[in-house]
Amino acid sequence: MPELPDLTAVAEELGRRVSGRKVLEVTAPSPILVRATPAALERLAGTTLGTPRRRGKFLVLPFDRDGAPDQLLAANPMLAGRFWLTGPKERVRARTGLRVRLDGDEDLRYVDREMLGKLYLLAPDRLDEIPGWPEMGPDADDPELTLDAFRQRIRRHPGELKPLLRNSRFVAGIGNAYSDEILWEAGLAPFRKRSTLDDAQIERLYHAMRSVLADATQRLRTLVPPEIQTQHREFLKVHLRGGSPCPRCGRELRQIGRREATTFCRTCQPPL
């Protein structure tokens, strides 16, 4: 599942490669993924792609007219959605949710093997119509999310730490993989209740969140281009490495669950 670091790197690379390009045609080969009528997609012809940005686990792509955003495409790739830049002659694969034909012989496509992603096409002032958008907390890497602000927010969430980090009402952009990495970095067990944390542990969690996301974003800026459709997870320290030695203490990492697996170290992340 693309998370904050993945989507940041993809948004930046798209900004370099396709911002300012003229849109020739937009179609939805697998229309089920796109919350827009064919007529609304047709009207995007003649617009110019603006600068993409990330918000939470959404990639927001502006279609500009006369220098201002006319429509926004907000894409939440969920488990397996990927953006892909390719030549227009490349076969349109099954499960292609969106095809944006650009001048300069390039296509921007959205492909989703699991068909779980969601693409919304909206006027620029209507992002709040996306389910969950108005309630979204600050991005986990937002400079305004200071340690003090983090302390204030976390008080309202008494539950277990892993679902807490993944809860976009608390902070936005963290999913299954980076929540494991952050909790390992902080030395806190994923099943621990937030209500059991003392001040020093909350501070450790905050700094782990910031450093893990910043390091990953930095790495992905060099790993992602030019193949933006490939997800890079090879540098993660614990997520899905159950059975391997913990990089800190050497004890075998524990892994629970399959599709939504949680990986942790019982020594470095004691239950209490």
Ligand SMILES: [Zn+2]
């Ligand atoms: Zn360990």
